[in-house]
Amino acid sequence: MTNYNSSNIKTLEFDALIIGGGGSGMRASLELAKSGLKTAVVSKVFPTRSHTVSAQGGITCSIQSADPNDDWRWHMYDTVKGADYIGDQDAIEYLCSEGPKAVFELEHMGLPFSRFENGRIYQRPFGGQSKDYGKGGQAARTCAAADRTGHALLHTLYQNNVKEGTNFLNEWFAVDIVKNAKNEVTGVIAFSIEYGEVAYLKAQSTVMATGGAGRIYASTTNALINTGDGLAMALRAGYPAQDMEMWQFHPTGIYGAGSLVTEGCRGEGGYLINKDGERFMERYAPNVKDLAGRDVVARSMVLEILEGRGCGENNDHIYLKLDHLGADVLNAKLPGICELSRTFAHVDPIYEPIPVVPTCHYMMGGTPTNINGQAFNRIDGTDSIIPGLFAAGEAACVSVHGANRLGGNSLLDLVVFGRATGMFIQEDLKSGGGVKSADKDDIDNALDRLNTLNNSGSGYETAEVKKELQQCMQNYFGVFRRGEYMKKGLDELQEIREKVNQLHLKDKSNAFNTSRVEAIELQNLFEVAEATAIAAYSRDESRGAHARDDFPDRDDERWLCHSLYDPLSKTVSKRDVNFNPSEVEAFPPIVRTY
Amino acid sequence: MATNILEVNMYRYNPEEDKFPYIKQYQIEKPAKDIMVLDLLHLLKEQDESISYRRSCREGVCGSDGMNINGKNGLACITPISSVLKKNKIELRPLPGLPVIRDLVVDMTEFYAQYEKIKPFLQNSTTAPEQERLQSPEDRDKLDGLYECILCACCSTSCPSFWWNPDKFLGPAALLQAYRFLADTRDLKTNERLEDLSDPFSVYRCHGIMNCVNVCPKGLNPNKAIGKIKTMLLKDKKEIITTDGAMN
Numbered sequence: 001m002t003n004y005n006s007s008n009i010k011t012l013e014f015d016a017l018i019i020g021g022g023g024s025g026m027r028a029s030l031e032l033a034k035s036g037l038k039t040a041v042v043s044k045v046f047p048t049r050s051h052t053v054s055a056q057g058g059i060t061c062s063i064q065s066a067d068p069n070d071d072w073r074w075h076m077y078d079t080v081k082g083a084d085y086i087g088d089q090d091a092i093e094y095l096c097s098e099g100p101k102a103v104f105e106l107e108h109m110g111l112p113f114s115r116f117e118n119g120r121i122y123q124r125p126f127g128g129q130s131k132d133y134g135k136g137g138q139a140a141r142t143c144a145a146a147d148r149t150g151h152a153l154l155h156t157l158y159q160n161n162v163k164e165g166t167n168f169l170n171e172w173f174a175v176d177i178v179k180n181a182k183n184e185v186t187g188v189i190a191f192s193i194e195y196g197e198v199a200y201l202k203a204q205s206t207v208m209a210t211g212g213a214g215r216i217y218a219s220t221t222n223a224l225i226n227t228g229d230g231l232a233m234a235l236r237a238g239y240p241a242q243d244m245e246m247w248q249f250h251p252t253g254i255y256g257a258g259s260l261v262t263e264g265c266r267g268e269g270g271y272l273i274n275k276d277g278e279r280f281m282e283r284y285a286p287n288v289k290d291l292a293g294r295d296v297v298a299r300s301m302v303l304e305i306l307e308g309r310g311c312g313e314n315n316d317h318i319y320l321k322l323d324h325l326g327a328d329v330l331n332a333k334l335p336g337i338c339e340l341s342r343t344f345a346h347v348d349p350i351y352e353p354i355p356v357v358p359t360c361h362y363m364m365g366g367t368p369t370n371i372n373g374q375a376f377n378r379i380d381g382t383d384s385i386i387p388g389l390f391a392a393g394e395a396a397c398v399s400v401h402g403a404n405r406l407g408g409n410s411l412l413d414l415v416v417f418g419r420a421t422g423m424f425i426q427e428d429l430k431s432g433g434g435v436k437s438a439d440k441d442d443i444d445n446a447l448d449r450l451n452t453l454n455n456s457g458s459g460y461e462t463a464e465v466k467k468e469l470q471q472c473m474q475n476y477f478g479v480f481r482r483g484e485y486m487k488k489g490l491d492e493l494q495e496i497r498e499k500v501n502q503l504h505l506k507d508k509s510n511a512f513n514t515s516r517v518e519a520i521e522l523q524n525l526f527e528v529a530e531a532t533a534i535a536a537y538s539r540d541e542s543r544g545a546h547a548r549d550d551f552p553d554r555d556d557e558r559w560l561c562h563s564l565y566d567p568l569s570k571t572v573s574k575r576d577v578n579f580n581p582s583e584v585e586a587f588p589p590i591v592r593t594y
Numbered sequence: 595m596a597t598n599i600l601e602v603n604m605y606r607y608n609p610e611e612d613k614f615p616y617i618k619q620y621q622i623e624k625p626a627k628d629i630m631v632l633d634l635l636h637l638l639k640e641q642d643e644s645i646s647y648r649r650s651c652r653e654g655v656c657g658s659d660g661m662n663i664n665g666k667n668g669l670a671c672i673t674p675i676s677s678v679l680k681k682n683k684i685e686l687r688p689l690p691g692l693p694v695i696r697d698l699v700v701d702m703t704e705f706y707a708q709y710e711k712i713k714p715f716l717q718n719s720t721t722a723p724e725q726e727r728l729q730s731p732e733d734r735d736k737l738d739g740l741y742e743c744i745l746c747a748c749c750s751t752s753c754p755s756f757w758w759n760p761d762k763f764l765g766p767a768a769l770l771q772a773y774r775f776l777a778d779t780r781d782l783k784t785n786e787r788l789e790d791l792s793d794p795f796s797v798y799r800c801h802g803i804m805n806c807v808n809v810c811p812k813g814l815n816p817n818k819a820i821g822k823i824k825t826m827l828l829k830d831k832k833e834i835i836t837t838d839g840a841m842n
Contacts, residue, residue, distance in 0.1 A: 108727065110781075112734065159715040463639070514646050
């Protein structure tokens with residue numbers, strides 16, 4: 001194939017470029033479309049196919065509907081505790097205090113929230129929620145549209161972007177960041193999946209809103225498209241990633257299929273049982289039982305299975321019991337779950353329990369940003385803003401989820417920080433911010449990977465190498481981790497790296513060539529997997545979702561900090577956690593029990 | 595043919611290589627357990643990487659992988675092969691009625707254009723309250739069966755009226771959404787929305803063939819929604835406003 005270079009591809013120029021058409025990307029674009037800046041959303045799928053659509057249970061926020069006395073500070077306390085104290089408290093304060101505004105805006109845009117009798121938005125209990133800073137019992141703080149909140153939210157955002165005339169580059173795939181000699185980001189190289197046309201999308205501000213990368217694991221609730229493209233592009237450009245060892249395993253993925261079963265099931269009164277029919281969470285979390293933090297519930301389930309009390313022929317899963325709630329509640333509150341269970345587990349939850357198993361669900365780590373969405377690098381021990389680069393949503397690590405995200409906080413993260421990023425870029429560009437240009441060499445460099453792949457004449461097959469990668473991560477970097485096993489995993493990753501560098505793209509055609517997309521996605525997955533592995537091996541303590549057999553305790557003296565992975569040296573350094581919220585006193589770390 | 599072999603007949607077309615589309619036959623060992631059509635496609639793509647299809651969530655909520663499976667539109671990811679196999683054979687074609695980009699991938703521009711035409715967003719120019727606009731659970735219930743649409747296009751591309759007038763007849767998917775906003779007590783543009791639908795084509799080309807209801811992978815009923823729109827079009831528009839007015 002012909003080599004692409006700066007003189008044979010076209011340039012499309014924008015003020016702001018948003019990579020990713022999920023919740024955070026479309027919330028940012030909505031803000032920018034209204035401002036009159038020339039904005040484009042680049043999405044590898046039609047926006048409503050983005051993974052936000054799969055979110056079920058809801059969006060957690062103290063809108064004081066279920067409880068008129070609810071307080072965003074209580075939500076903040078829960079989030080800080082849920083994060084096992086390495087969430088940045090200034091960011092969490094912003095998330096929880098701005099949240100109600102962002103949720104009411106969604107309602108005004110038309111999001112079809114479920115309702116209470118008084119006409120206000122329905123809220124349900126979720127794990128890790130409390131009243132009065134953990135002293136007032138279980139709270140019900142998760143705003144829901146039945147169990148299809150993500151679908152309702154994503155479609156509402158798309159609809160409002162249609163209303164505002166947002167410019168979409170649908171089924172365009174971003175390949176690599178273009179950066180200039182000053183290390184500023186000036187846009188991306190991308191191609192149209194439909195026609196294969198390659199272009200330099202030039203922008204003063206580039207937002208990575210590319211979501212998570214759950215596909216680094218063999219078993220995940222994530223969509224097939226969750227391949228960490230934005231984070232991988234940033235890593236390849238030499239920018240760091242934060243807290244990459246922190247991966248959430250959701251307690252209830254459907255056994256065998258991986259599809260998510262919302263925590264809302266337990267919020268509505270469902271509970272987990274082992275093969276003896278015992279409600280075992282009473283032993284692990286005597287106070288809140290099945291509504292403990294997700295990391296706690298997932299580990300308890302794995303322990304039950306390891307100790308021989310798993311369900312089924314092979315004692316390798318757990319049952320989620322819902323039938324006692326009755327057909328009326330299930331049909332009204334959890335209709336999507338009933339549908340998924342029938343399709344993928346072949347059980348009807350109205351009569352039988354759903355077989356579930358902890359399944360990779362969410363990436364707490366990501367490109368480090370401040371609350372304006374500005375990505376930063378670490379230079380000589382201080383944070384240094386990367387001009388032109390932003391990140392929001394799951395792709396970013398701002399960090400509000402720390403070592404463990406609370407259920408319902410990801411949708412809130414999307415809208416609050418998508419919105420904040422959009423607002424900041426607007427102000428920034430109007431006051432002369434933004435980056436200028438890259439020269440020919442910079443553009444050519446960013447085209448390297450695409451050219452190499454297009455010219456591959458022999459090598460490894462994408463599907464095979466992907467399976468190897470996913471199995472390696474599943475085996476050595478799952479719910480429980482141990483140094484010696486992770487070392488083995490790291491060695492395996494080195495071999496996989498060689499193969500990833502030598503993928504063979506047999507099909508060189510241009511029209512809707514999904515093999516080209518999948519090869520690049522695999523390279524992206526690898527970058528994220530490697531960052532995960534190195535960060536996990538480095539953190540020799542247990543905290544939140546990162547549970548080490550060989551270091552079972554939390555070690556605040558050494559590790560009450562973020563891990564920062566540098567892709568150039570492949571090493572991990574430490575970065576302070578923010579304990580300086582502006583309106584409230586910081587919550588100091590205490591022992592985390594439920 | 596041996597009973598442990600599946601025969602898959604797939605519509606293939608690559609505009610750069612093929613003058614005309616053709617059906618290619620694949621044979622594949624029947625998997626030990628029942629799998630979804632999408633999983634079958636993944637297996638075939640491992641054999642032949644040139645096969646192209648859309649997919650994302652693989653659980654029936656994103657609407658990417660609508661296709662024609664043994665003559666009926668559906669989502670590949672939630673269609674078990676056991677439910678469609680006929681004598682160990684399965685035929686996969688792109689959604690009918692839209693231009694084919696490649697293999698099982700269709701150009702959905704026209705489908706999305708019809709969706710945009712119905713102004714698929716809440717219109718309420720009154721000053722928004724500090725908190726949410728109130729809506730009773732009964733009023734909210736009116737949106738059930740409407741808002742769940744995933745825009746997979748299985749319905750519209752199974753509709754002969756849409757095949758005939760894809761530019762003028764809105765099609766079941768867009769009409770379902772048109773009714774979703776007509777039924778929302780928070781939306782105040784009922785008159786204008788009805789006005790936009792009152793020409794001879796937009797709604798009235800629906801002849802109640804019901805293919806849309808038959809194929810919807812989410813179990814929705816566009817035909818019923820279209821019936822309700824027709825009823826609203828017949829009623830005095832002012833009366834509709836007073837009975838369906840928003841709570842605030």
